[in-house]
Amino acid sequence: MSRLIIISNRVSAPKESHSGAQGGLAVALQAAIREFGGIWFGWSGETVDHFTGHIHFQRAQGVTTATLDLEEQDIEEYYNGYANRTLWPLFHYRIDLAEYERGFAGGYKRVNERFADTLRPLVEKDDVLWVQDYHMFPLGQELRDRGCKNRIGFFLHIPWPPSRLLATLPEAEALVETMFAYDLVGFHTKEWLDSFRHYATHELGAEEEGDALTFKGRTLRLIVAPIGIDTKEFVEGANGPKARLALRNMRDSAVGRDMIVGVDRLDYSKGLEERFHGYERFLSEHPEERKEVFMLQIAPPSRGAVESYQKIRTKLEGLSGQINGAYADVDWVPIRYVNRGYPRDVLAGIYRAARIGLVTPLRDGMNLVAKEYVAAQDPEDPGVLILSRFAGAAAQLKEAVLVNPFSADEVSDAIMQALRMDLGERKRRWRAMMDNIEQEDVVWWRKLFTDALMGTDGSTPIPADN
Ligand code: ADP
Numbered sequence: 335m336s337r338l339i340i341i342s343n344r345v346s347a348p349k350e351s352h353s354g355a356q357g358g359l360a361v362a363l364q365a366a367i368r369e370f371g372g373i374w375f376g377w378s379g380e381t382v383d384h385f386t387g388h389i390h391f392q393r394a395q396g397v398t399t400a401t402l403d404l405e406e407q408d409i410e411e412y413y414n415g416y417a418n419r420t421l422w423p424l425f426h427y428r429i430d431l432a433e434y435e436r437g438f439a440g441g442y443k444r445v446n447e448r449f450a451d452t453l454r455p456l457v458e459k460d461d462v463l464w465v466q467d468y469h470m471f472p473l474g475q476e477l478r479d480r481g482c483k484n485r486i487g488f489f490l491h492i493p494w495p496p497s498r499l500l501a502t503l504p505e506a507e508a509l510v511e512t513m514f515a516y517d518l519v520g521f522h523t524k525e526w527l528d529s530f531r532h533y534a535t536h537e538l539g540a541e542e543e544g545d546a547l548t549f550k551g552r553t554l555r556l557i558v559a560p561i562g563i564d565t566k567e568f569v570e571g572a573n574g575p576k577a578r579l580a581l582r583n584m585r586d587s588a589v590g591r592d593m594i595v596g597v598d599r600l601d602y603s604k605g606l607e608e609r610f611h612g613y614e615r616f617l618s619e620h621p622e623e624r625k626e627v628f629m630l631q632i633a634p635p636s637r638g639a640v641e642s643y644q645k646i647r648t649k650l651e652g653l654s655g656q657i658n659g660a661y662a663d664v665d666w667v668p669i670r671y672v673n674r675g676y677p678r679d680v681l682a683g684i685y686r687a688a689r690i691g692l693v694t695p696l697r698d699g700m701n702l703v704a705k706e707y708v709a710a711q712d713p714e715d716p717g718v719l720i721l722s723r724f725a726g727a728a729a730q731l732k733e734a735v736l737v738n739p740f741s742a743d744e745v746s747d748a749i750m751q752a753l754r755m756d757l758g759e760r761k762r763r764w765r766a767m768m769d770n771i772e773q774e775d776v777v778w779w780r781k782l783f784t785d786a787l788m789g790t791d792g793s794t795p796i797p798a799d800n
């Protein structure tokens with residue numbers, strides 16, 4: 335069997351339990367790589383004065399990780415710069431926040447070259463490579479430039495923006511052209527895939543045939559593969575002792591009130607400001623409900639070196655304070671706003687204690703929190719998921735209460751609808767969503783992609799040296 339080399343910016347070695355702001359990608363890949371074996375390659379999370387290319391190998395629970403230290407300037411230009419000041423806002427449709435700086439683009443290319451230089455000697459003839467996410471778009475091309483003829487796939491965990499937005503990026507054409515170094519490119523939804531195809535055919539001039547695109551003699555295939563969670567593990571965790579304890583503690587502290595929960599990295603794409611406004615609208619329009627509910631928003635800080643993240647943090651502190659100031663009473667606070675991470679089992683207990691899961695990103699590649707919330711519910715008395723139409727997860731979780739997160743009225747109405755929903759309807763909706771979450775879990779996702787990459791899904795095999 336071929337080895338699978340997974341490459342992503344963040345590499346996370348397996349641990350007994352997770353705490354802190356571990357993103358969906360890291361959590362999902364741990365499960366995937368454990369299942370498959372192979373190497374997980376990327377940044378160590380450390381910085382050094384001078385880049386050496388030294389690789390730290392580590393082996394734990396069947397997963398080998400190989401990581402590199404980067405320079406401070408690399409992190410500034412590549413991670414804080416091009417990845418998180420340029421690509422992340424642009425790809426989440428926020429061109430108002432996107433910063434286009436040559437220095438960022440240069441640092442991004444340099445770091446991708448450094449990854450390619452170090453990874454190339456590790457790659458053996460039959461290895462299959464799978465590159466993850468927007469930090470690494472040009473890595474495939476850099477590897478090809480170094481003579482790598484292996485199969486290389488790429489998966490994007492964030493949305494792909496519409497062509498008119500992407501066109502604002504000075505390097506848009508070059509970036510899309512480098513994608514043709516890959517044999518297979520995957521997206522969470524058809525919408526993101528269609529946007530990519532639109533740019534490739536309309537702006538670049540690629541030829542389209544079925545699920546394949548050809549440009550300058552290189553052919554790549556496109557696939558929709560929505561990522562799932564490790565459902566079995568999550569459900570087990572939700573029924574375990576730590577989750578039960580967390581559930582009991584939450585229930586005690588709720589004193590009979592219905593809890594609405596939100597769990598998100600503190601990111602402007604998650605629509606937290608709009609969510610708070612929607613909840614405030616609910617409080618103002620339904621005075622009789624005020625002391626019957628409260629909202630728990632858990633939002634661990636993320637990417638703190640980037641100004642837009644500092645701003646959203648300050649904004650939310652102000653807004654939660656304002657709402658609490660306007661509505662709180664001696665025996666009730668409408669919003670509990672918490673900025674820390676929790677072990678996954680504890681999180682599962684908190685999800686289960688919540689009558690409503692409020693997941694309202696303005697734009698999100700997938701959103702795993704929505705799936706975790708559903709998986710954590712008590713089948714006999716499940717809570718209601720309110721989900722943004724603009725999250726990739728909405729394409730699968732059609733039985734959620736779907737909302738436009740930009741509309742405070744819609745969010746407010748959805749909260750009311752969820753609170754009034756009878757047990758029969760809650761169970762029916764939950765079962766339909768859970769069927770999907772059970773079937774299309776993280777192992778299913780990994781298999782869908784790697785089978786397609788290795789040509790074992792019945793479609794035309796991709797020659798290893800094309
Ligand atoms: P993103 O990848 O953009 O952060 P997702 O919803 O897809 O968004 O994934 C977020 C992941 O991070 C989920 O697995 C969630 O459980 C985890 N997470 C988010 N907040 C916390 C927290 N406060 N404590 C622990 N885990 C968290």
Ligand code: G6P
Pocket residue numbers: 344356357358359360467468491492636637
């Ligand atoms: C999203 C991205 C991931 C990223 C994660 C956490 O899920 O798609 O690539 O790892 O957020 O963000 P961070 O910047 O902390 O790695």
